[in-house]
Amino acid sequence: MDYISTRGSAPALDFEGATLAGLASDGGLYLPREWPRFSEAEIADMAGLPYAQLAARVMQPFVGDCLTPERLLELTTIAYGRFAHKAVTPLKQFDEQHWLLELFHGPTLAFKDVALQLLGLLFEEFLARSDRNLTIVGATSGDTGSAAIDAVAGRDKINIFMLHPHGRVSDVQRRQMTTVLAPNVHNIAIDGSFDDAQAMVKRMFNDNALTDRFAIGAVNSINWARLMAQVVYYFAAGLQLGAPHREIAFSVPTGNFGDVFAGYVAAQMGLPVAKLIVATNVNDILHRALTSGDYSAGTVTPTAAPSMDIQVSSNFERLLFDLGGRDGALMRDQMQTFDSSKALQLTNAQRDGAAALFASARADSDAMSQAMRWAWEKCGELIDPHTACGLHGAQNVAIDGKTPVVTLATAHPAKFRDPVERATGNRPALPARVANLFDREERYAELPGDYAAVTEYVAAHAIPKG
Numbered sequence: 524m525d526y527i528s529t530r531g532s533a534p535a536l537d538f539e540g541a542t543l544a545g546l547a548s549d550g551g552l553y554l555p556r557e558w559p560r561f562s563e564a565e566i567a568d569m570a571g572l573p574y575a576q577l578a579a580r581v582m583q584p585f586v587g588d589c590l591t592p593e594r595l596l597e598l599t600t601i602a603y604g605r606f607a608h609k610a611v612t613p614l615k616q617f618d619e620q621h622w623l624l625e626l627f628h629g630p631t632l633a634f635k636d637v638a639l640q641l642l643g644l645l646f647e648e649f650l651a652r653s654d655r656n657l658t659i660v661g662a663t664s665g666d667t668g669s670a671a672i673d674a675v676a677g678r679d680k681i682n683i684f685m686l687h688p689h690g691r692v693s694d695v696q697r698r699q700m701t702t703v704l705a706p707n708v709h710n711i712a713i714d715g716s717f718d719d720a721q722a723m724v725k726r727m728f729n730d731n732a733l734t735d736r737f738a739i740g741a742v743n744s745i746n747w748a749r750l751m752a753q754v755v756y757y758f759a760a761g762l763q764l765g766a767p768h769r770e771i772a773f774s775v776p777t778g779n780f781g782d783v784f785a786g787y788v789a790a791q792m793g794l795p796v797a798k799l800i801v802a803t804n805v806n807d808i809l810h811r812a813l814t815s816g817d818y819s820a821g822t823v824t825p826t827a828a829p830s831m832d833i834q835v836s837s838n839f840e841r842l843l844f845d846l847g848g849r850d851g852a853l854m855r856d857q858m859q860t861f862d863s864s865k866a867l868q869l870t871n872a873q874r875d876g877a878a879a880l881f882a883s884a885r886a887d888s889d890a891m892s893q894a895m896r897w898a899w900e901k902c903g904e905l906i907d908p909h910t911a912c913g914l915h916g917a918q919n920v921a922i923d924g925k926t927p928v929v930t931l932a933t934a935h936p937a938k939f940r941d942p943v944e945r946a947t948g949n950r951p952a953l954p955a956r957v958a959n960l961f962d963r964e965e966r967y968a969e970l971p972g973d974y975a976a977v978t979e980y981v982a983a984h985a986i987p988k989g
């Protein structure tokens with residue numbers, strides 16, 4: 524399988540190349556040249572497979588010749604063996620129509636573990652084939668950082684530099700990153716906001732002084748391999764609820780449009796998806812784009828669901844590219860317009876294509892609290908504020924009564940204990956796998972919000988590409 528850039532001018536790469544590159548050299552994002560499609564019989568044949576086997580089956584067409592089916596299954600078995608639930612992503616029933624897909628049983632309590640546990644193994648596998656060393660740089664508002672650090676800590680030929688805004692992530696989130704003391708893990712608390720950290724990281728990808736010496740890699744959802752790994756749980760849930768013989772709707776708490784784009788990919792591959800509900804908090808650029816065709820960024824409002832406090836949804840570019848006839852030149856123009864004016868208009872083809880599969884909903888803080896209370900009082904389930912946005916969407920978008928609606932539970936409620944306690948009167952306990960988090964030693968560097976200071980630190984601690 525070949526991977527092409529959404530902006531049309533970067534060279535096509537194989538799966539290994541796209542995984543290590545992260546961002547395409549023309550500024551675009553990599554996508555498979557075409558969508559692999561399973562027949563109804565092939566999907567029916569997947570029912571009942573253990574998660575690691577299902578994952579290998581769903582991902583094999585994307586991996587192509589870069590891994591044998593046997594090796595891919597070995598890697599998925601290792602990655603998903605680290606989850607605290609045998610089903611990996613168990614499905615719970617709320618009522619006749621509504622279901623909850625729990626994606627937070629990985630080591631760091633958010634759905635990002637599902638993809639990053641595998642990505643860490645893929646990096647190590649591909650780097651072992653060459654003399655290359657990889658320098659991963661990332662910015663996090665919490666969940667990506669801890670999941671990525673857990674996935675690569677102690678791995679050969681990889682160093683990770685994770686920037687977080689000093690004092691602006693929760694204690695649980697910070698400690699999940701800073702108590703990992705492996706020598707290849709470098710946590711940096713910078714003075715400034717998440718956006719400042721993110722802007723520095725983007726600059727590093729285009730900084731020749733760095734890229735000449737170091738192979739810079741990405742762990743956020745611009746990396747295709749992350750989305751690929753997330754397609755699997757749409758199949759897992761769909762198969763349990765009657766696919767391929769019945770349609771399923773999904774409601775997805777959304778920030779960077781990565782998780783819900785994985786649902787779009789599952790639909791392209793033949794899973795019968797009735798609707799994908801794009802659930803946002805008050806940072807609602809996607810809700811506005813899908814209802815009015817106007818994709819324009821506002822300013823970020825902090826909410827109780829910080830991993831969705833995003834105004835620029837990187838992966839939306841992948842959808843616009845696919846719906847716009849895969850026209851790299853059109854994408855380059857649209858994204859240039861967006862970069863200069865912070866707004867772009869969807870074409871008619873993009874609007875109609877999106878409307879066929881997507882619906883959207885926006886949850887303010889009252890709606891989030893209400894959803895948390897409903898789950899607790901009606902079903903005895905504590906859900907986190909991100910999941911609450913998803914449940915709000917599931918309950919407020921009209922879906923045919925015969926179609927099951929699955930809300931994706933993207934974080935464990937213990938990761939966001941204060942808002943959960945405020946809404947429900949119940950303080951979720953930390954699960955056993957992180958119970959000693961507050962007894963562990965922390966280590967991180969504190970740097971000013973200054974690009975030169977941060978790159979100097981990276982250059983001093985990274986390993987040249989080789």
Ligand SMILES: *Cc1c(COP(=O)(O)O)cnc(C)c1O
Pocket residue numbers: 633634635666667744776777778779780781782783830831909910933934
């Ligand atoms: C990252 C994250 C999201 C948003 O996912 P996207 O793929 O960026 O849309 C939602 N909920 C939680 C808990 C997250 O960590």
